[in-house]
Amino acid sequence: MTENVTKPSGLTIGRLARAANVGIETVRYYQERQLLPLSKATNGAFRVYPLELVDRIRFIKRAQELGFSLDEIATFLKLQDGEDRDEIRKVAADRLAQIRNKITDLQHMEQLLAWLVNECEATGRAQPCPIITAFTRDEDESGTVCGH
Numbered sequence: 224m225t226e227n228v229t230k231p232s233g234l235t236i237g238r239l240a241r242a243a244n245v246g247i248e249t250v251r252y253y254q255e256r257q258l259l260p261l262s263k264a265t266n267g268a269f270r271v272y273p274l275e276l277v278d279r280i281r282f283i284k285r286a287q288e289l290g291f292s293l294d295e296i297a298t299f300l301k302l303q304d305g306e307d308r309d310e311i312r313k314v315a316a317d318r319l320a321q322i323r324n325k326i327t328d329l330q331h332m333e334q335l336l337a338w339l340v341n342e343c344e345a346t347g348r349a350q351p352c353p354i355i356t357a358f359t360r361d362e363d364e365s366g367t368v369c370g371h
Contacts (some may be wrong), residue, residue, distance in 0.1 A: 243280035315317030
């Protein structure tokens with residue numbers, strides 16, 4: 224006579240982590256941050272996680288790669304559960320504004336560095352390197368470095 228043993232439906236933490244391409248500690252950290260639910264132990268004392276959590280973990284990782292903080296991601300996840308799209312749009316719009324500001328700053332830095340490289344080539348070795356000079360002094364009265 225064979226016993227009818229049911230296997231737990233779901234993934235162990237190790238399988239969940241592998242399926243989502245993260246480490247077990249990442250899964251635990253996300254649980255600690257309340258981005259993932261804590262699982263309940265089954266009769267065999269193994270904790271099992273629903274397969275849907277793989278997509279949730281992938282979302283969290285991708286959102287982090289796009290520059291969202293874990294607090295912002297937590298907001299997304301809470302809103303997703305309640306489907307408040309206006310709030311999700313607001314969080315995304317705020318991040319978009321931050322990205323645009325960063326792009327503007329990077330473009331300014333690019334122009335400044337291009338100018339400094341050109342100045343360095345133009346002055347040769349006869350004068351101090353404009354790049355070193357620019358990085359070691361404060362901005363001048365006009366708010367620019369090296370008159371640029």
